[in-house]
Structures are given as structure tokens and as C-alpha cells.
């Protein structure tokens with residue numbers, strides 16, 4: 552009894568399965584790598600780390616007022632977005648913000664971070 556060749560679901564080429572695989576070794580390896588990468592990415596999302604949660608809680612406890620509109624702050628916003636090189640865990644780069652201002656700034660806040668330097672510097 553010889554194992555019959557099977558057509559790989561990925562590349563449609565014939566291969567000899569060792570057990571019940573439906574992909575050739577090359578495609579199976581690619582699938583495994585993709586699953587691994589997805590698992591790594593889900594565990595490393597911005598805003599979900601323990602350090603960030605602690606920093607956010609400290610900032611909201613110290614000054615729970617939105618720097619943009621003065622409403623009660625429920626979130627912490629990065630003055631310089633992390634995506635643009637801002638330090639995610641630097642307290643000097645984090646300001647308390649209400650949810651609506653945080654969303655609005657994320658969608659394109661018109662002002663620059665320099666406008667808030669007086670707010671950040673004052674104790």
C-alpha cells in the first residue's frame with residue numbers, strides 16, 4: 552500500500568501526505584507561521600498592556616479632567632500619537648481626555664501638541 556498523492560488546497564500541486572494533511576509541506580509551513588503571527592499580534596495591541604493600564608489609572612486619578620474641553624476624563628490620550636513616534640508610556644506624552652475628545656483627536660485633531668505644553672507643565 553502506497554500513499555496516494557493528494558492535491559494541495561493551497562498551491563494545487565500534488566504531494567504525498569504523511570498523515571491526513573490537506574496541504575503540501577510548504578503550504579502547511581506557511582499556514583503555521585501565519586497562525587503564530589496572528590497570535591503574537593493579538594497579544595501586543597496598543598492600550599492593552601499592564602504598564603499602560605497602570606499609567607492610565609495614575610493619570611486619571613491625579614487629574615481626571617479632559618484637557619481639551621474640561622469634561623470629566625475617562626480616557627488618556629497621547630499628545631504625540633504613538634503611531635507618529637510618541638512615547639506610549641511616557642507620562643509627559645499622556646493627557647487625560649474624555650472619550651469624545653479622544654475619538655475626535657484620533658480622527659484628526661486640528662491643533663498640535665505644543666498647545667498643551669502649558670497644561671502639561673503646570674502641576
Ligand SMILES: [Zn+2]
Nearest residue numbers: 559562575578
Ligand atoms: Zn501547497
Ligand SMILES: [Zn+2]
Nearest residue numbers: 617620649652
Ligand atoms: Zn473632552
